Amino acid sequence: MTTSLVNLEEDILSFQYGVKPFDARVELTVAGESMSGSVVTGEGETRHRRSISAHRATLTDEDSALKQNAESKRAVEQAREFMGAWELSLRRISAEPDDPISMGMVVADLDGKLIVGHSRFSMKGPQKRVDDVQITNDGLRWALDGDVFGPLNVNLAADGDALRVNINSGQQPLLTGTAIHKPNASDVAVDRAQLIQNPGTEVVGVIGEQARVVEVDGDVLVIRQGEVVSRILKGDPLLLLFEWFRLPQKSHLISAKSNIAWSVTGSKIQSWDIRNSQHPSALGNCDVPGNPPKLAHRAGDLVFATNWNGRADTQQVQVVDVSDPGNPILVASHSTPKGATNYDLTVSGSTLYLANAYGLRITDVTNQRAPVLRGIFEGRGRWVRGVDVVGSTAYIATSMHGGASWLQVVDVSDPTAPVQTGIYRSTGGSQDVSVSGDLAVVADRAAGIVVLDVSDPQNVRRVGYSRTIGHAKKVDIFGELAFVADGVFGLKALHVIRYTEQVE
Numbered sequence: 001m002t003t004s005l006v007n008l009e010e011d012i013l014s015f016q017y018g019v020k021p022f023d024a025r026v027e028l029t030v031a032g033e034s035m036s037g038s039v040v041t042g043e044g045e046t047r048h049r050r051s052i053s054a055h056r057a058t059l060t061d062e063d064s065a066l067k068q069n070a071e072s073k074r075a076v077e078q079a080r081e082f083m084g085a086w087e088l089s090l091r092r093i094s095a096e097p098d099d100p101i102s103m104g105m106v107v108a109d110l111d112g113k114l115i116v117g118h119s120r121f122s123m124k125g126p127q128k129r130v131d132d133v134q135i136t137n138d139g140l141r142w143a144l145d146g147d148v149f150g151p152l153n154v155n156l157a158a159d160g161d162a163l164r165v166n167i168n169s170g171q172q173p174l175l176t177g178t179a180i181h182k183p184n185a186s187d188v189a190v191d192r193a194q195l196i197q198n199p200g201t202e203v204v205g206v207i208g209e210q211a212r213v214v215e216v217d218g219d220v221l222v223i224r225q226g227e228v229v230s231r232i233l234k235g236d237p238l239l240l241l242f243e244w245f246r247l248p249q250k251s252h253l254i255s256a257k258s259n260i261a262w263s264v265t266g267s268k269i270q271s272w273d274i275r276n277s278q279h280p281s282a283l284g285n286c287d288v289p290g291n292p293p294k295l296a297h298r299a300g301d302l303v304f305a306t307n308w309n310g311r312a313d314t315q316q317v318q319v320v321d322v323s324d325p326g327n328p329i330l331v332a333s334h335s336t337p338k339g340a341t342n343y344d345l346t347v348s349g350s351t352l353y354l355a356n357a358y359g360l361r362i363t364d365v366t367n368q369r370a371p372v373l374r375g376i377f378e379g380r381g382r383w384v385r386g387v388d389v390v391g392s393t394a395y396i397a398t399s400m401h402g403g404a405s406w407l408q409v410v411d412v413s414d415p416t417a418p419v420q421t422g423i424y425r426s427t428g429g430s431q432d433v434s435v436s437g438d439l440a441v442v443a444d445r446a447a448g449i450v451v452l453d454v455s456d457p458q459n460v461r462r463v464g465y466s467r468t469i470g471h472a473k474k475v476d477i478f479g480e481l482a483f484v485a486d487g488v489f490g491l492k493a494l495h496v497i498r499y500t501e502q503v504e
Contacts, residue, residue, distance in 0.1 A: 026038075026039045026040075026052075027040075028052075034053065035053065036051075036052070036053045037051075037052060037053075038051050038052060039052055051132060076109050076112055076113070076114055078135055079107070079114055079133075079135055079139075079140060081158060082107045082139065082140055082156060082158075082163065083107050083108065083109065084106070084107065084181055084182075085104070085105070085106050085181070085182040085183070085184055085185045085187055085188045085190065086104070086105045086106070086107070086163060086179035086180065086181055086182060086188065087102065087103075087104060087105075087123075087179065087180050087182050087187070087188050088102065088103040088104070088105055088165055088177060088178070088179045089101075089102060089177045089178055089179075089180070090102075090103060090165065090167065090175040090176065090177035091175065091176065091177055092174065092175060093173045093174060093175065093176055094173075094174075100177065101121055101122070101175065101177075102121075102122060102123050103118065103119060103120075103121055103122075103123060104118065104119035104123045104127075104187075104188025104189045104190050105117070105118055105119075105179065105188060105190070106185045106188065106190045106192060106195060107133075107140070108192065108195060108196055110196050113131070114133040114135075114140070115129060115130065115131055115133065115195065115196070116129070116130040116133055116140075116142055117129050117130075117185070117190045117191075117192070117194075117195035118130070118144060118190070119188060119189035119190055120446075123188065123189040124189070126427040126428040126444070126446050126447030126448075127189065127190050127191065127194070127195070127427065127447075128144065128145060128467070129195055129467075130142045130143070130144060136155075138155070138157040139155070139156045139157035139158060139163070140154075140155075140156040141153065141154065141155050141156070142154050144167075151169070151170075152167050152168065152169055152174065153167065153168045153169075153170075154166075154167050155167070155168070156179070159178065161181075162178045162179060162180055162181075163178060163179035164178060164179075165177050165178060165179055191427075194462065194465075197462070197464075197465070198464075198501065199464055199465055199466060199500075200451060200463055200464025200465070200499060200500055200501035201449075201451065201464045201465065201466040201482075201497050201498065201499055201500055202466075202497070202498050202500050203466065203495060203496070203497055204239070204481065204496040204497065204498050205239075205496050206493050206494065206495055206496070207223065207225070207241070207493060207494040207496065208493045208494075209225040209226060210225060210226060210492045210493075211223055211224070211225045211492070211493060211494040212224055212474070212485055212492075212494065213474070213476040213483050213485070213494065214229070214253050214254070214255065214256070215255055215256075215298075216476055216477070216478055217257070219233060219234040219235065220232070220233060220234070221234070221476070221478045221483070222244075222253075222255075222256055223241065223483075223494070224253050226249060227246045227247055227248060227249050228243055228246055229243075229244050229245050229246065229247060229253055229256065229261070230242055230243050230244055231244050232478070234478065234479050239481075239496070243277075244256070244274070244277060245261065245274040245277035245278075245280055246277065246278055246279075246280070247261065247263055247272065247280060248265070250265060250266070251263040251264070251265045251270060252264045252265075252296075254269075254296040254297070254298050254303060254305075255297075255298035255303075256274065259273060259274055259275045260272065260273065260274065260283075260325050261274045261280065262298055262303060262322055262328075264292060264293050264296050264305065265285070266292055267287055267288055267289075267290070267291065267292050267293075267307075268285040268286060268287055268288070269285060269286045269288060269293075269296070269303055269305065269318075269320045269322070269328050270282060270284075270285040270328075271283040271284050271285070271322060271325040271326070271328055273325075283325045283326045284324070284325060284326040284327050284328055285328060286320050286328035286329060286330050287330070288305060288307065288318040288320070288330060288333075289309065289310070289316075289318075289333060290307045290308055290309040290310040290316060291307050291308045291309075291310055292307060293305035293306060293307040293318065294306060294307060294342070295342055295343075295344065295345055297345050297346060297347060298322070299347035301321060301322055301323035302319060302320065302321060302322065302347075302365070302368060303319075303320040303322050303328075304317055304318070304319060304320075304345060304347060304352060304365075305317070305318045305320065306318070306336075306342040306345065306354070309335075313338055313339060314335055314336070314337075314338045314339075315335075315336045315340060315341065315342050315356070316333050316334060316335050316336065317333070317334040317335075317336065317342075317345075317352070317354065317363075317371070318330060318332070318333055318334075319331050319332040319333075319334065319365065319368050319369075319371065321368065331368050331369050332368060332369050332370065332371055334363065334371045336354065336356060336361065337356075337358050339357075340356045340357045340358040341356060341357045342354060342355070342356040343355045343356060343357070343383075343384065343385045343386065344384075344385065344386045344387050344432065345387070346387055346388060346389055347365070348389040350364060350365055350366040351363065351364060351365065351374075351412075351415065352364075352365050352371065353387050353389055353394060353412075354387075355384035355385060355386055355387040355396060355397075356384060357382070357383050357384075358376070358378070358382065359376050359377055359378040359379050359382060359384055360376065360377040360378075360379060360384045360387060360394060360396050360410070360418070361373060361375075361376055362374045362375045362376070362377070362412060362415040362418065364415070374415035374416050375412075375414075375415045375416045375417065375418050376418075377394075377396070377410055377412075377418040377420075379396060379398040379406075379408060380398050380400075380406045380408055380423065381398040381399045381400030381404060381405060381406060382398070382400055383398060383399050383400060384396050384397070384398050385397045385398065385399055385430060385431045385432060386430070386431055386432030386433045386443070386474075387433070388433050388434050388435045388440075389412070390435050392411060392412055392413035393409060393410065393411060393412065393421075393457075394409075394410040394412045394418070395407065395408075395409055395410075395433045395435050395440055395454070396408050396410060396433065397430035397431055397432050397433045397442055397443070398430065399429050399430055399431075404425075405425075405426045405427075405428070405429045405430040405444070405445075406423055406424060406425055406426060406430065407423070407424045407426060407430060407433060407440060407442050407450075407452060407460065408420055408422070408423050409421050409422030409423065409454060409457040409460065421457040421458065422454065422456075422457030422458055422459075422460045423460065424442075424450075424452055424460040424462070426442060426444045426447065426450055427444065427447050428444035428445040428446040428447025428448070428450075428472075429444065429445035429446060429447075430442050430443070430444050430445070431443045431444070431445050431471075431472065431473045431474070432473065432474045432475050433475070434475045434476050434477040434482070435454070435477070436477040438453055438454060438455035439451060439452065439453065439454070439463075439477075439499070440452045440454045440460075441475050441477055441482045442475070443472040443473055443474055443475040443484060443485070444472060445471045445472060445473065446471055447465070447467075447472075448465060448466050448467040448468040448472050448484075449465060449466050449468070449472050449475060449482060449484055449497065450462055450464075450465050451463050451464035451465060451466075451482075451499060463501065464499060464500075464501060466482075466484075466495075466497045468484060468486040468495050469486055469493070469495075470486050470487050471486065471487060472484050472485070472486050472495075473485050473486065473487060480498055480499050481496055481497065481498050481499075482496075482497045482498075482499075483495075483496055483497075484496075484497060
């Protein structure tokens with residue numbers, strides 16, 4: 001790709017390419033024969049920044065590449081005394097003496113490159129990996145996303161048999177302490193196999209403005225941003241967002257097909273004529289009993305929606321016939337257990353799969369007026385947060401209080417007796433799952449996404465991962481891309497992530 005939008009101001013070379021929402025802005029500072037800087041996508045709070053560097057070289061300069069490789073290996077040798085697993089004992093500099101803060105750390109060599117793996121503070125939760133480690137006169141230095149502490153700078157120096165650790169927030173000293181060597185990475189809550197694994201993914205860009213995926217319909221992905229509904233075409237190499245139509249802000253889109261759209265508007269299931277894309281006209285609506293639905297899914301001529309019954313103690317599944325857009329009809333209300341929050345639902349054939357706080361509920365909706373519960377799979381963590389179904393196999397994201405979570409593979413060929421056939425323990429708190437072919441992508445909350453090979457359910461393997469800015473909550477697969485709904489502290493965005501390595 002070429003661009004003519006190039007500027008050079010005060011030794012900073014900058015240029016931009018692409019089309020919204022995937023515009024990329026590149027800034028490089030020239031220093032002799034090399035350049036360093038960053039590439040940025042997204043805007044404001046949803047901005048994604050990646051550090052880059054460049055050096056002058058000819059395409060046939062093999063000696064230069066060998067020299068760089070040799071220099072990298074020498075740097076790793078200089079850091080040999082810092083290699084291994086360490087338990088950090090830290091205290092706040094500005095506070096009165098209190099209980100120390102523990103943290104795990106592993107310094108490793110990955111193909112001649114230094115990397116660092118961290119457990120979270122208190123050595124719980126998902127680990128973090130740092131790829132950009134600098135060697136200084138005193139020791140090592142790197143930047144770390146410190147969760148509640150914000151971005152941190154870590155400085156490591158030798159101090160007898162231990163290491164001296166100083167952590168700054170910007171230029172402000174925050175934490176200080178020591179690190180004691182431990183025999184194994186597992187002793188400091190870091191999985192070394194995951195630490196040295198290639199991510200196998202790349203971030204394509206970020207779509208902001210509270211974007212969310214509404215549905216994947218064949219070769220079209222439907223995305224809503226506020227009142228704007230757009231489409232992405234699978235065959236489009238630039239992944240352009242084409243605005244399709246607009247709905248009132250308070251209408252939450254369920255589905256759109258041809259010239260008709262369906263939405264949740266208050267406590268109504270509403271149908272719209274979208275031929276006038278800027279001013280759709282209401283065709284018909286149907287009141288559902290209870291509070292406004294939080295989940296809704298269209299399957300053919302039926303919309304399935306879940307809501308509280310109005311007394312805040314029981315949830316229901318509402319079944320609405322939308323075959324006549326001018327006259328949607330409520331045909332059934334199906335109660336779910338008292339106090340059990342519903343998190344996700346999908347329909348495969350004539351079977352409804354409902355993920356809720358008491359497990360996976362499998363319901364036959366052949367007779368739409370009288371749904372029949374066929375079976376329940378409680379799940380390892382009981383709370384089933386997300387579900388996807390391929391053929392006679394259900395993939396469920398489950399979690400429990402305290403952070404333990406799993407992807408479970410369940411044979412539902414006999415819905416009255418679902419059987420687990422595979423399992424994978426995740427680290428961040430699995431929230432959702434989407435499956436394509438032999439790949440399952442799990443939205444793993446604080447750990448970002450995890451890409452799994454599920455071709456052999458008895459040996460589910462992690463084959464890739466990607467960190468997100470906040471907490472990964474929902475994921476949808478579209479070709480070789482994963483669209484990940486990510487948010488924390490009110491921030492919501494869609495991270496678009498491409499698989500760069502395929503399952504063999």
